[in-house]
Amino acid sequence: MLPANIPPSPALRLRGVSKAFGSLTILDKLDLDVAPGERISIIGRSGSGKTTLLRVLMTLEKLDAGSIEVFGRYLGQRPEGGRLVPATPEETRAVRGDIGMVFQQFNLFPHRTAIENVIEAPIHVKKMGSKEARDMGMALLCTVGLADKADHYPRQLSGGQQQRVAIARALAMQPRIILFDEVTSALDPERVDEVLSVIQGLAQESTITMLIVTHEMRFARDVATRTIFMEEGLIVEDDAPAVIFGKPNKARTQSFLQSVLGRGL
Amino acid sequence: MTALLDLLPQLMKGLQTTLLVTAFAAPLALVMALASGLARLSPIKLLQWLAVIYVELFRGTSLLVQLFYFFYVMPLFGLSLDPVTTGVLVLALNTGAYGSEVVRAGIGSVPKSQREACIALNMSPAMALRRVIFPQAFVTMLPPFGNLLIELLKATSLLSLITIFDLAFAGNTLFQTTGRTLEIYGLVLMIYFATAMVLTLGMRWLEKRMGAGRDLEFRP
Numbered sequence: 317m318l319p320a321n322i323p324p325s326p327a328l329r330l331r332g333v334s335k336a337f338g339s340l341t342i343l344d345k346l347d348l349d350v351a352p353g354e355r356i357s358i359i360g361r362s363g364s365g366k367t368t369l370l371r372v373l374m375t376l377e378k379l380d381a382g383s384i385e386v387f388g389r390y391l392g393q394r395p396e397g398g399r400l401v402p403a404t405p406e407e408t409r410a411v412r413g414d415i416g417m418v419f420q421q422f423n424l425f426p427h428r429t430a431i432e433n434v435i436e437a438p439i440h441v442k443k444m445g446s447k448e449a450r451d452m453g454m455a456l457l458c459t460v461g462l463a464d465k466a467d468h469y470p471r472q473l474s475g476g477q478q479q480r481v482a483i484a485r486a487l488a489m490q491p492r493i494i495l496f497d498e499v500t501s502a503l504d505p506e507r508v509d510e511v512l513s514v515i516q517g518l519a520q521e522s523t524i525t526m527l528i529v530t531h532e533m534r535f536a537r538d539v540a541t542r543t544i545f546m547e548e549g550l551i552v553e554d555d556a557p558a559v560i561f562g563k564p565n566k567a568r569t570q571s572f573l574q575s576v577l578g579r580g581l
Numbered sequence: 582m583t584a585l586l587d588l589l590p591q592l593m594k595g596l597q598t599t600l601l602v603t604a605f606a607a608p609l610a611l612v613m614a615l616a617s618g619l620a621r622l623s624p625i626k627l628l629q630w631l632a633v634i635y636v637e638l639f640r641g642t643s644l645l646v647q648l649f650y651f652f653y654v655m656p657l658f659g660l661s662l663d664p665v666t667t668g669v670l671v672l673a674l675n676t677g678a679y680g681s682e683v684v685r686a687g688i689g690s691v692p693k694s695q696r697e698a699c700i701a702l703n704m705s706p707a708m709a710l711r712r713v714i715f716p717q718a719f720v721t722m723l724p725p726f727g728n729l730l731i732e733l734l735k736a737t738s739l740l741s742l743i744t745i746f747d748l749a750f751a752g753n754t755l756f757q758t759t760g761r762t763l764e765i766y767g768l769v770l771m772i773y774f775a776t777a778m779v780l781t782l783g784m785r786w787l788e789k790r791m792g793a794g795r796d797l798e799f800r801p
Binding site: 374375376405409412413415416417419421423424425426427436437440441485486489 | 695703705713
């Protein structure tokens with residue numbers, strides 16, 4: 317018989333993750349475990365630390381303290397003599413490759429067309445052949461419903477279309493974890509659904525691990541397998557979406573949901 | 582009218598030198614600007630300092646004195662160059678020092694979010710600079726580079742003071758032999774202006790060509 321249930325290494329393991337800007341604490345000794353394939357929606361007020369949590373995972377912000385493991389490998393750090401020391405840029409990049417991110421403001425490259433945005437990193441970072449990359453890029457643009465816009469520059473696309481290109485671009489690097497940082501907050505209201513349905517489709521058709529920071533409460537409930545409510549750099553409540561949105565256990569979660577939802581979803 | 586035409590061959594000969602010096606100094610200045618501008622953004626402290634010293638030295642002293650220094654003083658240290666080489670070198674170093682700031686500002690003008698997108702795509706800093714940051718920055722550098730190119734063209738007139746027969750020198754010579762102030766300096770002025778216009782149009786064309794994705798119409 318095979319050894320009984322050795323747990324697979326978690327997609328993410330955060331221990332004591334802390335971040336402050338000056339005297340303002342943004343992340344306060346955060347612990348979090350994420351299993352592969354989980355889809356976690358992260359909700360909370362502005363300034364609660366949700367976006368910063370994603371940014372430290374993407375190595376866009378340095379940790380003040382604590383550690384992050386990605387599929388069992390330390391991110392940005394390396395154990396040495398019983399403690400963690402800063403990793404080299406190459407070591408960091410080796411681990412960071414498991415993570416992709418989609419930004420609130422899309423951050424597409426304005427001097428490149430949609431398809432060029434998507435295949436830039438596969439060709440130059442992953443050294444994929446340009447024919448292969450193009451085929452994969454077109455397939456991804458097809459998935460997000462933009463095959464006909466492949467040769468358009470970002471300026472020529474609506475916000476919703478740009479964000480869908482950005483999702484395709486992140487997926488092109490085949491990350492095992494993808495971070496969505498308020499990806500609909502910069503969009504016109506009528507453009508929100510086209511982006512959310514792309515993410516919904518991705519959730520149904522892949523086992524990619526997702527961390528989704530969002531202010532769209534219905535989406536946060538429907539897309540996720542787990543929901544986290546954050547306040548003042550702490551995880552206040554961490555439970556199934558049905559519990560958080562149905563009958564939250566913490567008064568602070570209740571009061572937040574009441575303030576954003578009013579009478580309901 | 583025929584008298585005016587008599588002046589032209591001499592002036593054209595001078596213009597030739599002016600254009601020649603500009604044509605050699607401009608690419609060299611661009612190289613200096615890029616090298617020192619990028620060096621100032623390098624994480625290597627020594628490179629930063631070398632770039633700062635170069636830029637401040639050449640911006641902080643007069644171009645004319647730099648020309649005299651290279652032409653009259655350098656030979657005392659054993660470095661003896663012919664006048665045109667000296668002119669090209671000094672003009673390139675001087676213009677490159679100003680261009681260095683253009684490069685630095687251009688790189689700085691690319692939003693931080695572009696760098697973050699590169700990190701999210703796991704690019705190295707060098708690759709991000711080469712593939713994403715610099716191509717965008719370069720477009721914003723073109724208008725100030727155009728300014729510097731015209732400055733460079735006009736600054737070549739100082740070369741007449743280190744014995745180079747450029748357009749300004751040709752004008753002076755003609756003036757001394759004929760004394761026809763009005764026609765000669767009027768012509769010299771117009772020739773400089775026409776040349777500068779050609780350079781301006783060339784830079785406009787380049788801006789248009791390099792600006793892919795920037796000035797396109799919104800077509801959702």
